[in-house]
Amino acid sequence: MTALETVHAIELRGITKRFGAKVVANDHIDLALDRGEILSLLGENGSGKTTLMNMLSGIYLPDEGEILMEGKPIAIRSPKDAYDHGIGMIHQHYKLVDVFTAAENIVLGLHDGKKLDRKEIARKVREISDKYGFGIDPDKKIYDMSVSEKQTVEIVKVLYRGADILILDEPTAVLTPQETDRLFDILRAMKADGKAIVIITHKLHEVMAISDKVAVLRKGKYIGTVNTAETDPQKLTEMMVGHAVSLNIDRPEAKYHDLRLEVKGLNCLGSDGVPALTDVSFQAMGGEILGIAGIAGSGQKELLEAIAGLQKAESGHIFYYPPHPKSDIAGKHVPVDKAGEELVGKTPTQIQKIGVSLAFVPEDRLGMGLVGGMGMVDNMMLKTYKEHPGPFVDRKPPKALAEKLIDELEIVTPGVNTPVRRLSGGNVQKVLVGREIASSPTVLMTAYPVRGLDINSSYTIYRLLNEQKMKGVAVLMVGEDLDVLLELCDRILVLCGGRVSGVVDGRTATKEEVGLLMTHVGGGKEAEDHA
Amino acid sequence: MHEANTPLIRLAKRDGMSRGKMWAIRAAAFVVAILIGAVVFLLIGNNPISAYGTILTGSLGKKTAIRQTVRIAIPLLGTALAIAPCFKMKFWNIGAEGQITAGAVGAAYFALFWADKLPGPVLLVVMAIAGALFGGIWALIPAFFKTRWGTNETLFTLMMNYIAIGIVNWLQGGPWEGRPGSQIIPQYDSAAVLPKVLGVHCGWIIVLALTVLMYFYMKYTKQGYEIAVVGESENTARYAGMNVGRIVMRTMFLSGAISGLVGFIVSSGADNTLHSGVAAGVGFTAITVAWLAQLNPFAMVGISALLAVLEKGADTLQTQMQVPASISDIITGVVLFCMLGCEFFINYRVILRGHHKEVTGA
Numbered sequence: 001m002t003a004l005e006t007v008h009a010i011e012l013r014g015i016t017k018r019f020g021a022k023v024v025a026n027d028h029i030d031l032a033l034d035r036g037e038i039l040s041l042l043g044e045n046g047s048g049k050t051t052l053m054n055m056l057s058g059i060y061l062p063d064e065g066e067i068l069m070e071g072k073p074i075a076i077r078s079p080k081d082a083y084d085h086g087i088g089m090i091h092q093h094y095k096l097v098d099v100f101t102a103a104e105n106i107v108l109g110l111h112d113g114k115k116l117d118r119k120e121i122a123r124k125v126r127e128i129s130d131k132y133g134f135g136i137d138p139d140k141k142i143y144d145m146s147v148s149e150k151q152t153v154e155i156v157k158v159l160y161r162g163a164d165i166l167i168l169d170e171p172t173a174v175l176t177p178q179e180t181d182r183l184f185d186i187l188r189a190m191k192a193d194g195k196a197i198v199i200i201t202h203k204l205h206e207v208m209a210i211s212d213k214v215a216v217l218r219k220g221k222y223i224g225t226v227n228t229a230e231t232d233p234q235k236l237t238e239m240m241v242g243h244a245v246s247l248n249i250d251r252p253e254a255k256y257h258d259l260r261l262e263v264k265g266l267n268c269l270g271s272d273g274v275p276a277l278t279d280v281s282f283q284a285m286g287g288e289i290l291g292i293a294g295i296a297g298s299g300q301k302e303l304l305e306a307i308a309g310l311q312k313a314e315s316g317h318i319f320y321y322p323p324h325p326k327s328d329i330a331g332k333h334v335p336v337d338k339a340g341e342e343l344v345g346k347t348p349t350q351i352q353k354i355g356v357s358l359a360f361v362p363e364d365r366l367g368m369g370l371v372g373g374m375g376m377v378d379n380m381m382l383k384t385y386k387e388h389p390g391p392f393v394d395r396k397p398p399k400a401l402a403e404k405l406i407d408e409l410e411i412v413t414p415g416v417n418t419p420v421r422r423l424s425g426g427n428v429q430k431v432l433v434g435r436e437i438a439s440s441p442t443v444l445m446t447a448y449p450v451r452g453l454d455i456n457s458s459y460t461i462y463r464l465l466n467e468q469k470m471k472g473v474a475v476l477m478v479g480e481d482l483d484v485l486l487e488l489c490d491r492i493l494v495l496c497g498g499r500v501s502g503v504v505d506g507r508t509a510t511k512e513e514v515g516l517l518m519t520h521v522g523g524g525k526e527a528e529d530h531a
Numbered sequence: 532m533h534e535a536n537t538p539l540i541r542l543a544k545r546d547g548m549s550r551g552k553m554w555a556i557r558a559a560a561f562v563v564a565i566l567i568g569a570v571v572f573l574l575i576g577n578n579p580i581s582a583y584g585t586i587l588t589g590s591l592g593k594k595t596a597i598r599q600t601v602r603i604a605i606p607l608l609g610t611a612l613a614i615a616p617c618f619k620m621k622f623w624n625i626g627a628e629g630q631i632t633a634g635a636v637g638a639a640y641f642a643l644f645w646a647d648k649l650p651g652p653v654l655l656v657v658m659a660i661a662g663a664l665f666g667g668i669w670a671l672i673p674a675f676f677k678t679r680w681g682t683n684e685t686l687f688t689l690m691m692n693y694i695a696i697g698i699v700n701w702l703q704g705g706p707w708e709g710r711p712g713s714q715i716i717p718q719y720d721s722a723a724v725l726p727k728v729l730g731v732h733c734g735w736i737i738v739l740a741l742t743v744l745m746y747f748y749m750k751y752t753k754q755g756y757e758i759a760v761v762g763e764s765e766n767t768a769r770y771a772g773m774n775v776g777r778i779v780m781r782t783m784f785l786s787g788a789i790s791g792l793v794g795f796i797v798s799s800g801a802d803n804t805l806h807s808g809v810a811a812g813v814g815f816t817a818i819t820v821a822w823l824a825q826l827n828p829f830a831m832v833g834i835s836a837l838l839a840v841l842e843k844g845a846d847t848l849q850t851q852m853q854v855p856a857s858i859s860d861i862i863t864g865v866v867l868f869c870m871l872g873c874e875f876f877i878n879y880r881v882i883l884r885g886h887h888k889e890v891t892g893a
Binding site: 061308309347348349352358369370371372373378381382383385386388391392393434 | 541760770887
């Protein structure tokens with residue numbers, strides 16, 4: 001290194017990317033990456049991390065600025081250009097052909113016209129695999145693989161093509177703690193081998209665990225790069241958010257603590273006819289947040305949908321018990337049998353009227369629960385439009401509700417009739433959770449309520465859930481961030497392959513404990529990814 | 532950025548555009564279409580200005596011409612209105628052709644066999660109801676199969692067109708044939724013919740009334756709301772407690788019923804008989820009308836009028852200037868292409884290498 005100018009493996013100078021006239025996804029970003037180094041690219045959702053990396057991997061073209069490789073300016077116009085320069089990106093959503101083997105996926109798109117030498121490919125895949133400790137079977141079909149194995153294939157694919165600069169976009173989002181540790185070991189082995197690695201993430205403890213340097217983006221702007229050894233989560237959060245934030249989540253004690261839902265021996269089939277839930281039994285209490293943990297596709301969706309009446313139960317019972325007569329939420333819904341009202345066999349509308357509310361936010365956030373092309377007003381009346389007599393809809397009450405929510409939850413929207421698709425993730429989430437809470441539920445079910453939210457919005461959602469809990473509502477929350485579940489929930493139900501592998505106390509359980517339960521049912525079959 | 536590293540042309544998505552600018556682009560697209568059409572006229576040796584003049588005078592120049600143009604616009608508008616709720620629901624009903632034909636069959640049955648048994652106005656009402664019912668049931672069949680067994684509605688509705696037309700062919704040559712060997716169904720009794728208002732059969736009043744009704748139906752009723760939700764996301768509809776299958780079938784019945792009503796209007800008001808060409812491609816052209824109008828009923832009035840002007844004008848062009856019919860089809864095609872194509876420029880902007888200014892146009 002000279003004092004004049006340091007040559008980096010990759011250097012970005014003044015990179016700018018705009019979408020449309022108003023959105024500046026990246027605003028003059030400078031970034032440098034060296035070999036034998038792991039750089040964390042940290043920022044909240046929407047801060048421009050993925051956009052920036054997509055410009056390195058040839059998916060987008062920068063509007064301004066230049067990319068230097070070993071000090072020389074290069075142009076990356078396509079993913080192929082990126083590969084030619086030794087840059088490989090592992091995306092959040094894997095791009096693998098299900099019916100092909102690992103080896104077939106790895107060579108897919110290579111070998112222009114040449115004959116496939118399967119033996120040679122398998123040998124090379126094994127060589128890479130052994131070198132970094134992947135433990136991958138080249139002949140295994142993708143559909144037989146767990147999420148973590150699929151990710152490994154993606155990484156090997158990139159290495160096979162000779163990449164020595166690797167970009168991983170949120171690689172741990174779908175992994176259990178144990179799998180994450182294994183991935184980190186691999187990353188360290190690659191770093192020791194002289195590869196340059198960028199890992200995009202918003203999980204602070206992972207940043208601290210794996211990276212050498214941290215580059216922080218905020219709202220498309222480059223805030224700075226710090227050495228991991230010289231910083232801490234609190235400082236990083238301040239860089240990310242722009243001001244000091246308290247990172248503690250409250251876990252207050254509710255006044256009423258009574259049995260609300262009792263699930264007994266529930267069995268459900270998934271959309272593909274394969275059992276999605278097997279013999280699921282548990283209880284949910286009013287005045288409690290029950291977390292539901294598990295690898296993606298372990299039956300979380302089916303469980304919530306079964307309770308909401310959207311998923312047919314093959315056998316088993318779901319009993320509902322009315323709230324304590326003195327609690328705030330009593331007496332607002334259709335009266336039910338005090339000895340337990342059976343929910344199995346009821347329609348979604350009947351179940352809603354009892355007070356069971358589902359704020360389900362699936363992967364694409366708008367696929368269910370909200371209609372993306374409609375404004376807040378029309379979304380507010382989604383479940384209540386039938387209550388107004390006559391053939392016409394009455395938009396006055398939903399409009400009033402929309403205005404109230406905008407006010408109370410500080411929802412940022414150009415107007416009550418702006419399609420909710422155009423709102424940011426955090427605002428969409430507030431619209432959805434706000435509407436569900438407005439129906440004063442006695443059971444509030446929510447899945448991934450803070451997915452894609454910035455830290456402030458996440459804390460707003462946690463506060464709303466806690467408020468509901470204090471009122472005596474039974475809150476069920478499917479989550480993916482174990483740290484959050486352990487801080488927020490009173491109890492955590494762990495699902496594994498559609499079975500209950502355990503229920504732990506949120507106050508005493510450890511992350512490792514939950515992680516183990518996520519992959520093993522006591523004496524049961526291995527966890528599988530049905531997703 | 533190094534000049535040579537950027538591609539020559541790039542696209543960027545726009546985020547919203549003022550209403551005025553949107554209409555300006557559409558108007559520009561129309562002008563471009565007219566210019567391309569002018570080139571076509573020049574190539575075949577016609578004066579474009581007089582050709583366009585002929586189209587205008589031929590379609591709107593005289594009272595009789597206007598009446599004929601309106602007659603062309605009536606079924607286009609009616610059928611576009613019929614298709615709109617289906618398309619809003621993202622149910623690709625391309626079977627309006629068959630539904631019109633089926634409706635015409637229903638109406639024809641009463642026109643042919645009940646004309647002497649029912650008083651005039653009652654006969655017409657019965658014919659209208661029969662037309663709507665036949666068209667509705669014809670549309671209900673693919674909807675039922677779709678909700679029950681997940682069949683492909685596009686193929687199913689398309690096939691239903693051929694069946695309906697085949698049935699009329701059979702009726703024409705068989706049970707309903709007039710003079711033996713004529714292969715023609717006899718003309719309706721005058722009681723079964725729609726009366727004229729302002730020189731055109733009163734179908735125009737019916738479709739204009741339907742335009743207003745459809746606007747309110749889509750915008751202010753619970754059913755219209757349900758259609759919009761199902762169209763956006765079936766999962767969300769189910770989550771909201773809607774019975775998606777029932778909504779799909781109900782909407783398709785409604786759509787088919789309006790198409791069937793159009794079949795009644797055409798066979799009673801315009802053709803005064805039933806023949807296999809009763810729909811005459813209207814079921815397909817109406818899809819263009821509905822899309823160009825972006826499913827807005829009031830915009831459909833304008834679009835169907837525009838297409839009717841082109842069609843009627845092209846006819847005159849053929850007879851007066853000996854321009855082949857295929858040329859007028861090309862002109863119509865160019866107009867549609869430009870109108871649909873300009874939506875691209877409303878959604879995206881084009882950036883040329885070295886320019887950071889946007890380039891608009893069509």
